[in-house]
Each structure stands twice: as C-alpha cells, then as structure tokens.
Amino acid sequence: KLLAAGDNLPVAQLRGMLRMRQADLAQELQAKQAQLIQVEARLRQIEQEGQPSPYEVVVKPIPTQPVASIRQIVPSIAEFGYYCDSMYGRLYHRLAQLNITPLHPEITVYHATEYHETDLDVEMGLTVLPQIVQSPPAVNDLTFQELPAYELAAALIYDGPYLNLTDGVLALLKYVGTHGHVPAGPLRELHLSGPAHTEQTADATPVIELQLPIEQV
Known part of the structure; x- marks a missing residue:
C-alpha cells in the first residue's frame, strides 16, 4: 500500500516513510531470528538428553x-x-x-x-x-x-x-x-x-x- 501510494507523495516524504518501514521490518526480522535461535536451543537441549554436556561446570x-x-x-x-x-x-x-x-x-x-x-x-x-x-x-x-x-x-x-x-x-x-x-x-x-x-x-x-x-x- 505504501509503495502504491508513492506516486502521490513528495520524494522526501516517501523516502522518510520507506526508511521507517525498513526499520520496522528489520526489527521484526531481528525478533523472529531471536525466537528461532531460542527454539533451536531448546531442540538441541532435547537432542542432548543423556549425552555428556559440552560444557565443563x-x-x-x-x-x-x-x-x-x-x-x-x-x-x-x-x-x-x-x-x-x-x-x-x-x-x-x-x-x-x-x-x-x-x-x-x-x-x-x-x-x-x-x-x-x-x-x-x-x-x-x-x-x-x-x-x-x-x-x-x-x-x-x-x-x-x-x-x-x-x-x-x-x-x-x-x-x-x-x-x-x-x-x-x-x-x-x-x-x-x-x-x-x-x-x-x-x-x-x-x-x-x-x-x-x-x-x-x-x-x-x-x-x-x-x-x-x-x-x-
């Protein structure tokens, strides 16, 4: 919708809106990546049940x-x-x-x-x-x-x-x-x-x- 409306907006305003949207998407991507990493960590924990720990405590x-x-x-x-x-x-x-x-x-x-x-x-x-x-x-x-x-x-x-x-x-x-x-x-x-x-x-x-x-x- 933002891109479709771009023809009716001044270039400076459109640039600012696109940069804000870019920042929002980057933040959403970072959050999803962090969630994925947490899921992967839980999966590794399950898979390592009964196996020696890779860490020395x-x-x-x-x-x-x-x-x-x-x-x-x-x-x-x-x-x-x-x-x-x-x-x-x-x-x-x-x-x-x-x-x-x-x-x-x-x-x-x-x-x-x-x-x-x-x-x-x-x-x-x-x-x-x-x-x-x-x-x-x-x-x-x-x-x-x-x-x-x-x-x-x-x-x-x-x-x-x-x-x-x-x-x-x-x-x-x-x-x-x-x-x-x-x-x-x-x-x-x-x-x-x-x-x-x-x-x-x-x-x-x-x-x-x-x-x-x-x-x-």
Missing part, C-alpha cells in the same frame, strides 16, 4: 564485585540485544561524564528465580574501583554497589556468539538441578573477552563466564 566461591549499574525490565528475550547495547552504552557514557574509568569485566545480572523469556529483570554493570562504591557520586540514574560474595557458585565458560548463549545457561541450570543444588542468588554473566557492544565484537568470538550462586537442597 566447576563449583567455586565468587568474590564481591564493585560495580556501577543500571537495572531495567527487558520486555522479551528477542529484544535483549537492543537493550544490552542501549544500557551498556548509557553506562559508559555516564561514567565518562563522571570521569570514572570502568574496569574489566562487564557484568550482566539476571534477577529471576527461574529461566523465562519475557519481562526479564536485568541489571547491567561495569566494574569500578572499590573506593568509588564506598564514596559514590551523587547521581540518581546509576547505582554504585558491591555485588555480594557467595561461598558456592556453579560456573562455566561459554565461547561463542551471544545469540546462542542460552545453550550455556540451560546447561548450567541442568547441572545445578541434577547435582542436588538450588540457586541461591541471581545468575551473573561476565564478559571476559571485552565489551558486549555489537560494533566492538563483530570480528571476535565472545568469551563469557556464567556464574550461578548455589546451595545444597
């Missing part, structure tokens, strides 16, 4: 971690990439304005008691020096805090694209469930290979550590 203590963070509800897992770029972009921008140099690594925290794909309560943080958390700047759009330490956490290293990270998460949850443990805190995602921004990792394979605090049933 270790149980270890995790220390406190001083961070500057932003917490937000992500409507769906299909939109997670957009929110990841947006939230981390805001963090880097705000810390630069405050003359604070972020340290390594980025940490994404999933505040949920179980795995789900809608209304994700997510906190994204940049590691900072402990003294910054102890005497934080007077701002209301960032949270300066210490992520708590845990005596026990199940952890694995995931090496691959962010879009397939669900495979690692499901493997970690399966390990916890089959070894007599339950989650004792939110899942943490540490970006060991560098920032998660798409433009900064396009030519590199991300390396991510997943950490899930646990306790014995």
